Amino acid sequence: MTDPQSPYDSGTTDALDPANLDGHTIEELSAYLDAERTPTNFSIESSPGCQIALTALGRLRELTAHTLEAQAATEPAPPDSWVRGIMDRIALEARAGRDIPITHTARTAHLTMTEGAVRGMIRAAGDSISEVIVGRCQIDGDVTAIGEPVTITVDVSVAWGESIPLAADRAREAIHGQLAKHTELNIAAIHVMVQDVRFSRTAPGTGVAQP
Amino acid sequence: MAVKANDRTWLPAAAAVPDGRLREAHDRVVAGRAADGDPHAFEVLVRRYSTLMRVYARSILGTNDEADDVVQEAFVTAWQQLDSLEDPGVVKSWLMRIVSRRSIDRLRARREHEDIIDYDPPAEAASSPAQMVQARSLADAVGTALASLPAGQRRCWLLKEVAEYSYREIAADLDVPESTVRGLISRARVNMAREMQAWR
Numbered sequence: 001m002t003d004p005q006s007p008y009d010s011g012t013t014d015a016l017d018p019a020n021l022d023g024h025t026i027e028e029l030s031a032y033l034d035a036e037r038t039p040t041n042f043s044i045e046s047s048p049g050c051q052i053a054l055t056a057l058g059r060l061r062e063l064t065a066h067t068l069e070a071q072a073a074t075e076p077a078p079p080d081s082w083v084r085g086i087m088d089r090i091a092l093e094a095r096a097g098r099d100i101p102i103t104h105t106a107r108t109a110h111l112t113m114t115e116g117a118v119r120g121m122i123r124a125a126g127d128s129i130s131e132v133i134v135g136r137c138q139i140d141g142d143v144t145a146i147g148e149p150v151t152i153t154v155d156v157s158v159a160w161g162e163s164i165p166l167a168a169d170r171a172r173e174a175i176h177g178q179l180a181k182h183t184e185l186n187i188a189a190i191h192v193m194v195q196d197v198r199f200s201r202t203a204p205g206t207g208v209a210q211p
Numbered sequence: 212m213a214v215k216a217n218d219r220t221w222l223p224a225a226a227a228v229p230d231g232r233l234r235e236a237h238d239r240v241v242a243g244r245a246a247d248g249d250p251h252a253f254e255v256l257v258r259r260y261s262t263l264m265r266v267y268a269r270s271i272l273g274t275n276d277e278a279d280d281v282v283q284e285a286f287v288t289a290w291q292q293l294d295s296l297e298d299p300g301v302v303k304s305w306l307m308r309i310v311s312r313r314s315i316d317r318l319r320a321r322r323e324h325e326d327i328i329d330y331d332p333p334a335e336a337a338s339s340p341a342q343m344v345q346a347r348s349l350a351d352a353v354g355t356a357l358a359s360l361p362a363g364q365r366r367c368w369l370l371k372e373v374a375e376y377s378y379r380e381i382a383a384d385l386d387v388p389e390s391t392v393r394g395l396i397s398r399a400r401v402n403m404a405r406e407m408q409a410w411r
Contacts, residue, residue, distance in 0.1 A: 016404045026404060030397045060403050061372040063353045068270070068373060070350035072263040083257055086283055087250060090290040095248030119247045133236050136243025136299060155243050157236040196237035 015056040020049035029053055095119075100143045102184060115139060118183060122154060125178035126171045131159040134171070135195055141188070149188035152179075157196040168192040234258075242299035245290075253293075257286055260303060264310045271314040271369055273362050281317055285310040304375060311374040315384050318366075349410075356406035364399035367392050 016026055024044055032044055033054060044050045097115030104111045119137050126134035134154055141150030152175065158167045172190045179185055233241060233255050241259075244252035261282055268278040268285075288309050296305055357365060366385070370376040378396075382389040 016408050026401050027397065030400045030404075033400075034393060034397060056407075057400055057404055060353075060400055060407075063349065064357065064368070064372050067350045067353040067357065068263060068266050070348075071354060072266045075262045075266065077258065078261045078265075082279065082283070083254060083261075086257055086286045087254055089283075089287050090250065090253065095294065116248050120249075123244065123247070123249060127232075133232055133240060134244065135236070135240030137247055155240055157240040195239050195243075198235045198237065200235055 015049075015052045021053060022047040022049055024050055026053065026057075030057055033057055098143055100183065100185070101146050103146060113183065115143065118143075118179070118185075121178055121182060122152065122175050125174040126154060126156060128174055129167060129170045131162040131167050132171045133157040133198075143185065146184060147186050149186050151189045151191065152187065153191040153193065155193050155195040157198050158194050160197050160199045164194055164197070168194060237300075238302050239298075239300035242293070242296065242302035246293040246296060246299055253290055256289075256302065256306075260306055261286070264306060267307060267369065267373060268310050268314050270357065271311065271366055272317060273365075277317055281313045282310060285313045288313070307374045308376070311370055311376065312384070352407060352410035353403075356403045359406055360399055360402055364395045364402065367395040368399040368403075371396050 018025060021029070022043070024047065029044065029050060032041060037045075037054075044054075095116045097119070099112040100115060100118060102111040102113060118139065122137050123134045126132050134156055136155045138153040139150055140153065142148040143150055154171070154175065156168070156171055158164050172192050175190055176187065179187060233244075233252060236255075238256075238259075241252050241255050245256055264282045264285060265278050268281045269275055272278060272281065285306065289306055292309075293302075296302065357368075360368065367381055370381045370384075371378070376384070378389050378392050381392045385392070
């Protein structure tokens, strides 16, 4: 049951045995590690026993992180009621952003839509392409002045196995279509950044987008 | 007349991406979307990391009772501050730092009863060798070694090695001298290494 990569597997657990440290102590090595091995201690650096011990001590960091992950994997998932407890406490309207004006025939009418609403529209448009999921979406330019050119940059995830350029094109078209229909934004460009290619758990390796 | 189309107007239920698809996306995309205000994406993050955060909080606090509350508070804070996160790809370590801070707040609140950096006994094997030998996997062995550390050592160790705090940040948050933090972390490392020696 030992990890073959581990400095702690059978036979090498004596890595920390003082007898192998050429006169140095574990405390000394730990302090040396904390000092990022500077100034160079030639006695430690030239001792094979100390080198092995330093590796073992250094690995404790990743082993700790790995152990917490392993413990988490054995715990039950949080109950839905607990998750709902969090979702109920967060303010859903917190990300309104800037106000984007909309022209109206009546001069006295002052019509706006929030940047958050436009982002929601962009997400919905991009998501309508089955192999695409929209991530962060940035609207650059002065959206508060009608007619000013704006640039949209969206992060997307594309399902594995799909043509990435094609998926990006389809997302761009869908977003452009929706924005042209529902807003008066003067869109100079829509940049689609593919940030991640995801694997479907339900159709492993096939890349078949779920309907 | 001021008319404002609010988010809800443009986000009918049908706009929510099917949860299954979102759950498969990487942190960068999910967290970026949550930062833009999508609660569905945020819920995916809650389900993805709450268990790890609970295990971590429990280890810092030393009890199970408050861990769930601390994680819940951490997520509420995360939602409020998510749009300040420059690189959504590092959301996991960012969440670990928030849950660290929340845990420390709890420790501070109990300070009248207990010192955050409690009495730190000299290095000695706290878990029985038999316990360590019985550890069935490397992770079990490390878990046993971690649990056997005095609370002060364990807290500083986790803050440094899991939440990636600097010595200075730990010292400031726990309100102790930096030299104390260095000493505790060094002793934690030595104690863990000694404990691990018993595992074969």
